[in-house]
Every structure is written in structure tokens, then in C-alpha cells.
Amino acid sequence: MVRQHVDPFQSRYQELIEIPNWNEIFENSNLPILIDIGPARGKYLIEMAEKNLDRNYLGLEIREQLVTKANEEVKEKKLRNIHFIFCNASLNFIPIYESLKNRVDIVNILNPDPWYKNSHKKRRLITLDFVKGLYYNVKNGLEIHIQSDVEELIKDIDQTMEFFFEKIGDDFPVISDREKYALANDETIFKRIFRKKIR
Ligand SMILES: C[S@@+](CC[C@H](N)C(=O)[O-])C[C@H]1O[C@@H](n2cnc3c(N)ncnc32)[C@H](O)[C@@H]1O
Numbered sequence: 196m197v198r199q200h201v202d203p204f205q206s207r208y209q210e211l212i213e214i215p216n217w218n219e220i221f222e223n224s225n226l227p228i229l230i231d232i233g234p235a236r237g238k239y240l241i242e243m244a245e246k247n248l249d250r251n252y253l254g255l256e257i258r259e260q261l262v263t264k265a266n267e268e269v270k271e272k273k274l275r276n277i278h279f280i281f282c283n284a285s286l287n288f289i290p291i292y293e294s295l296k297n298r299v300d301i302v303n304i305l306n307p308d309p310w311y312k313n314s315h316k317k318r319r320l321i322t323l324d325f326v327k328g329l330y331y332n333v334k335n336g337l338e339i340h341i342q343s344d345v346e347e348l349i350k351d352i353d354q355t356m357e358f359f360f361e362k363i364g365d366d367f368p369v370i371s372d373r374e375k376y377a378l379a380n381d382e383t384i385f386k387r388i389f390r391k392k393i394r
Contacts, residue, residue, distance in 0.1 A: 200308060201257055203318055208257060208283040214294045215280075222275035226251045228295055231303040232284040232320060233257070237265040239371045244269075244277035251298075254279040255288065285325055289332045299333075303340045306373040309348045321352050330359035335393050340367045342386045344377045349385040360389035 201208065217224040227250045234240045234254035244252045254277075256262050262281040269277050280291070292299055307320040321341070329339070339360060343349045353362070366386050374384050 198258060203257060203283050203285055209286065210283075211290065212280065212282045212287050214290060215278075217295065220278045221251050224251070225298065226276065227300050228253060228298045229301040229303060230255065230288070230292065230295075230299055231305070232288065233304065233307055234265070234279065235372060236261045237279060237372075238268075239369065239375075240279075241265065241268055241272070241274070241277060243369065244274055245272070248276055250276065252277040253291070253295075255282055255284040255291065257281070257283050285320060285322075288325075289328055292333060297334055299337065301338050301340060302329075302333075303369065305340070305342050305369070305371040306344060307341075307348075309343070309345045319348075321355055323355055323358070326355050326359055330391065333391055335391055337391050338363075339389045340369065340387070341389065342371070342374065342384055344373070344382050344384050346383070346385065349387070353387070356387070356389050359392060361392050362387060363390045364388035 229250060229252050231237070231240050231252065231254045234256055235258070237254045237256070240252050240254050254265065256265070256279060259281045262279045265279040269279070304320060308318070310316055310318045339356070341352055341356070343352065356362070365388070367388055377384050
């Protein structure tokens, strides 16, 4: 059984991963790349990779079994422009981003876990420390695409992001696996596009 949630502060999720050799992972590692933080099983990301062979896709997911399954599908489909990595993105995003030089142009964070309880809020992906880290390490113009079906969470995300990023839109053409479920159940999805502010 795949666990619904994992506590990112447990010691097994506190490790920095060894950065892969991207030339061995992607057929053409010079293509622009989209990083998706928390893709879960990542079916939507695989569909995007199949449709857009002129870019690379990288999913960073903290639940190892889902990463194994997603990479099995990638292998079966013989796709060479997508890969999933098991890691805690809160710690590993920046080193991975840096290793990809300036090729990352979009970062997706789609339906991050809301961790409702006050005592669990520090487990959220989009915290002020994480956003500050993004701001000081990513290039000007980088777009962060965020969505959630939890209004309270998106309000909190707006407040946190707007310290360092400007909101430039509220739609983008990706329908994630969680979003498909939300739409089928008549739930509202809130989408945001943020871009790094030039100071
Ligand atoms: C609600 S699911 C959304 C899945 C997908 N993005 C979608 O919209 O269909 C959130 C995912 O983020 C992952 N996640 C949470 N914290 C993470 C972290 N620190 N690093 C990597 N993945 C994380 C969870 O394991 C989960 O699979």
C-alpha cells in the first residue's frame, strides 16, 4: 500500500541526493526543462512529456513507491525526456535546479498537501523559507505554476509568494491528476502563475 502522506522531517527524508548525470537520463539534456514538485504517480506529467518532445520533464516526489512506478511507465513507453526522482524537494530542489544550469524555465507545484493542523504547517512545501530560497537561487523570469483546491491554502500561498514573486496570471494549460478528480467532483481549482520579481 502506498502511504497517503509522509512526514518530510523524518530522518530518511532529510538526505541530499546524489545529482544524476543528466546526459545519461535525458536523450538531449540541453532542452528546456520543467520541474514538477510533488507529482505523486505523475500520469499527467508523463502525458505532457509524450506530447512535448521538445522539452524535458523532471518530477521530484517524496513517496518512493510512486517514483518507482512512474519510472517503470517511462521505461515501458521508452520516453527519454522525462524522469522522476525520489527526494524531499524542500531540501533538494535548489541543488538539482543549480545542476541543470539555466535550462529550467517552469516549476510546477500542483496541489501541495495542505497540512491543515497548525502543528503540521511546517511540513508544507510552500513556506517563507522555501520561497526565500527559491528567490535567491533561481534566474529572473523563472515561472512558478501553482494550484490548489483548498482556498485557505491558496490564500496563504499568495501571501507567502508575493514577498518575492509577482503574480502574472491565474491559468495554465495543465490538468493534473488531482485536478481531474476535483473537476469530476465539481470542486474549484485555484491556479496561479508567479514570476520572479526583478529588484
Ligand atoms: C496532493 S498530491 C498532488 C499530486 C499532483 N501534483 C497532482 O496535482 O495530481 C501532493 C504530492 O506532493 C508530494 N510531496 C509533499 N511534500 C513533498 C516534498 N517535500 N518533496 C517532494 N514531494 C512532496 C506528496 O507525496 C504528494 O504526492
